[in-house]
Amino acid sequence: xxxxxxxxxxxxxxxxxxxxxxxxxxxxxxxxxxxxxxxxxxxxxxxxxxxxxxxxxxxxxxxxxxxxxxxxxxxxxxxxxxxxxxxxxxxxxxxxxxxxxxxxxxxxxxxxxxxxxxxxxxxxxxxxxxxxxxxxxxxxxxxxxxxxxxxxxxxxxxxxxxxxxxxxxxxxxxxxxxxxxxxxxxxxxxxxxxxxxxxxxxxxxxxxxxxxxxxxxxxxxxxxxxxxxxxxxxxxxxxxxxxxxxxxxxxxxxxxxxxxxxxxxxxxxxxxxx
Numbered sequence: 632x633x634x635x636x637x638x639x640x641x642x643x644x645x646x647x648x649x650x651x652x653x654x655x656x657x658x659x660x661x662x663x664x665x666x667x668x669x670x671x672x673x674x675x676x677x678x679x680x681x682x683x684x685x686x687x688x689x690x691x692x693x694x695x696x697x698x699x700x701x702x703x704x705x706x707x708x709x710x711x712x713x714x715x716x717x718x719x720x721x722x723x724x725x726x727x728x729x730x731x732x733x734x735x736x737x738x739x740x741x742x743x744x745x746x747x748x749x750x751x752x753x754x755x756x757x758x759x760x761x762x763x764x765x766x767x768x769x770x771x772x773x774x775x776x777x778x779x780x781x782x783x784x785x786x787x788x789x790x791x792x793x794x795x796x797x798x799x800x801x802x803x804x805x806x807x808x809x810x811x812x813x814x815x816x817x818x819x820x821x822x823x824x825x826x827x828x829x830x831x832x833x834x835x836x837x838x839x840x841x842x843x844x845x846x847x848x849x850x851x852x853x854x855x856x857x858x859x860x861x862x863x864x865x866x867x868x869x870x871x872x873x874x875x876x877x878x879x880x881x882x883x884x885x886x887x888x889x890x891x892x893x894x895x896x897x898x899x900x901x902x903x904x905x
Contacts, residue, residue, distance in 0.1 A: 659680070744759060
């Protein structure tokens with residue numbers, strides 16, 4: 632039987648690339664997004680059902696799952712891809728924006744997962760793929776809230792994997808690190824820095840950090856399609872592997888985190904933004 636995947640955040644980036652790839656590989660695709668008007672050509676692809684899902688609206692999560700099952704009969708894979716990064720000096724970020732960062736990146740993923748689990752248990756199988764980030768393994772200035780949310784996602788997913796193994800449901804983490812070119816991470820960061828009401832004492836550090844991010848942004852080569860291939864592989868390889876890293880593991884911050892001593896690692900990271 633044809634398998635069905637539900638993808639959150641399918642309007643752009645990794646989610647959109649994943650929807651295209653799974654459809655081309657013979658899956659039924661439930662492509663969800665906050666505003667279905669952004670679906671574009673996804674509406675024209677066979678076996679693709681576009682519907683609304685807002686991770687801050689639990690009713691929309693339940694409705695998207697229900698309409699997907701009604702359309703295709705069964706869901707086999709949930710890809711928790713939707714999320715965003717909040718940028719700026721921590722002291723200058725309003726509390727409501729910090730709460731929203733966790734509402735989407737952490738609690739939204741938890742709510743989507745909770746909503747699908749009864750269906751997976753009834754089927755006796757299922758796979759959950761959570762799209763994480765290198766920022767769940769190393770940290771960077773200006774994205775403290777984003778890092779915190781991705782560290783939380785990593786811990787949640789790992790602990791959940793132990794529980795769900797008992798009911799034949801798999802949990803996978805796909806971890807892009809080093810930046811994905813067309814998601815405009817660095818450009819968005821620079822724009823948000825300019826809009827923050829940052830205390831003047833931070834400005835020299837902020838300006839140096841923006842320069843570092845901009846320099847790194849010019850060297851990005853990984854695309855959303857590259858990450859989508861790993862997402863597809865994680866969902867279909869039939870193994871109990873938990874983490875799938877996407878990016879150059881021979882250099883950069885992830886390599887430093889893995890290979891340097893604690894003191895040397897902290898010194899290395901501080902030097903990047905000194």
